[in-house]
Amino acid sequence: MVRRTRPALILLCWGYQVTTPSDITSAHDIRDDHLLAALLDGMDAALFAVDGGGRITHWNRQAERLLGWTAEQAVGRKGLGGWAVRDADAADVNDRLLRVLRAPGGGGPRQVQEFPLLRRDGGRVLVRAQVTAVRGPDGRGTGAYCAFSEVHAQLDLERNLALSEALLTDAAWAVLVVDADLRTVAANDRAARSLDATPVDMLGEPLGEFIGAGIEELEGALEHTLAGQAPDGPVEMWLTLREDDCREDEYGLPVPRDVEGGERCLLGGFLRLGSPLAAQAAPLGVAWVFQDVTRTRRAARRVARRAFRDGQLGRAARAAAECADPMEAARLHLHYALPGFAEHALLDVVGTQRDPARAPALVRIAQSPEADAYPLSPEGVAVRYGAGHPAPQAVERGVPVRVSGASDTAAWAAEQRWPEGTEHALCVPLRSRGRGLGALTFLRGAGRRPFDRADTAFAEDVALRLAACVDLARATGGS
Template sequence: MTTHSEVSGRVSAPGRATTADDRLLAALLDGMEAALFAVDTAGRITHWNRKAERMLGWSREQAVGRAGLGGWAVREADAADVMDRLLAALRSPAEDGAGRPFQEFPLVRKDGGRILVRAKTTAVREPDGRPTGVYCAFGEAHAQLDLERNLALSEALLGECGSWATVLLDADLRTVAVNDAAAEALAVTPVDMLGEPLGEFFGAGLDELESGLEQALAGQPPAGPVELWLTLLDDGTHEDGFGEPSSGPSGDARRCLVSGFLRLGAPAGPEPAPLGVAWVFQDVTRARRQARGVARRRFRDEQLSRAARAAAECEDPLEAAVLHLHYALPGFADHALLDTVSPKAATLVRTAESPGAFGAASGARGVAVRYRQGHPALQALERGMAVRATGGVSRSSWAVEHRWPKDAEHALCVVLRSRGRSLGVLTFLRGASRRPFDRADAAYGEDVALRVASAVDLHGPART
């Protein structure tokens, strides 16, 4: 039987094969992940690596030196066809790696079982171009197809897939790949995120996102899709169609992303090490905002209807006005103030209020409220339209300066109009834990003000 060293020397160029070369070649072949064997121009087996031993059961000593594959690694009926397809590489012109042909044929294991393999053949040539043999690298066809399907899926998710956004992160949660759908949803370019931590791009909601990614890396991803609200780090201050903050042309600053997390593990080794995690998501912000807007409008309409029914049972019109304030607060504001125009002087008088989260009253009822010039309530009265105001976290005395409860952070002042006259101002207040009033809130506040104005007018019309 021909030894491995003798065959290596014969396949290599004459005069250049040494014992060190043989050992290096043997080590390289045995370290390959693919099974591999080689034949000379006569079809005699010259190489057989350890991967081929493990896959088929035939040892190197049993394989090297055999004349052809028939009767042991291939059925006799298939032997001539398989060998002819292997040696066809010798008849082809010298090709590059991309042009090497694939072959599929059945092999026989030592235990008698058959296995369909997918092989890639390469001709071995002397420096003058004369062929000396053929190398055949092969693997189980089903495993190869699974690998190709996985690669095709990866390419689709990172390339042409438009419905699913995909972000790949390494084990340190730094971005390594972003597809076009993800870049569009997150208002970035794919290059912007590469190598960067997620904290560079997200504000509120980042902790929940990182928690899901870390769970996936630990091998325990969330059981189902997770709905995450993430705030993009953008200084845009515009509003969208629902009155929510917007980051300009790229869309809303807050995004609702239905997310899934997939652990990426290296396939080699008994215990695959995590390569990172894939974050796959869909941007459902618009649908969620629309659904939330519909639910909010439905609730507010119900509150207006309930307030109208309760006010109809009040004998005192002012009591009915206060009832409207009580019903307006849930889900809308933390506090409401009713200031009416004094019939004797052009000043606002505190008539009623509806304490909510702020508790204690902010002023004596029936006493003129000395708002300073330029106060939002006075602006609303002068302009005859709603005025929104926000104090900001850096202005701790803002509410006190405006003679509002100290915890107030956002205000909406709406003028009371009835029979062509301005009867006063209705002020709604929110704390720092809530968002500022938007256009939809102002429209609702005006609806409440219309009902309050009718009750105030019925109680005692003012002259302005």
């Protein structure tokens, strides 16, 4: 069997290393030649190689596609001058290609060069090339290979990489990337802070591990984006973190969630990520770019809520001014205060026959909506509240009382003599001319948040108007 020896060829380009042995059989040599040709032609980068004298030894299909010169026309030529490079530039380009061989050690590190090349049709193209020395068995440089691409295409690639790197480091926007299974694959620090986590903890985890209420809406937007139906504009989502949704007190009971402290408003868009190398468009995942606008939205919501409530108070005052009966004016105030604030409103006043030694006996004289548990007579209906009920407490103490239901909401509401489904209550005292006249109670169901300080302030405004009406009715001889 004939054996032949040739210098080893090592190609280092785009992360690949290909070595052809220097001492192999002819059969292996043939197979390796085919393998090397297939590797060179399958590369995404244009590539050619030169020996120590500047003669072209390899020319792949990408170089043929970019410049128009075929491998048969290029391989074996001495230098690039006169065909792939203008004669005026030939000496400079050839010197820059072989400069890596003159470095100490027989071959320098990879060098990045930019120079103009000629297409077969006579046009010029500016390329960015990576030039690397090819070492022989003795470690000396025997040639060089040049992997190149058009400068504009390379700059576009570098800009895309730089943009991705900037977004995932110190961008002003939060960026979170999920794969096709909706598992987190990347998140910058701002996104992790918005979700009360760290980028490391989020890797490989579904978003449901960090988000409680609102996760269905978020996952729906991600799935629509993967299907190529991304939302047209920015999407505003109110989400609750799972830690906030599962808080418990010292006795293991769930802590009522306050909207102002638990929910977060995230405004952003969804971008479908696809591979530019795939023959068919295959989604790699979705990038969610968002900002935490919770403070801004909360402030805007408080302003809108306050404007609506002030408008309701003004409408109630104008309607009450046309009422000859003060109690009718009180009922109007009650009806106007209810929309957007609570499901039920109860007006209880202290009975005229009151024993100072006992808790105040309260009489229900108005309620909204009208169709409630107690059908009211013109004189009202006495309500037998139990010991520790918040309504008598508000009358005795002269301060508002806020309460929320226990684990058994139905039994708790029945015990407090409130409508079924009540979970949150706010009792505000009615006071006029230094006297306690009764209590105003607002009730909310399980689908609403507990009453907060802003709600208490609005209820006190309503109670002031109701107390004036009740006091006027008694002063003029009413019940």
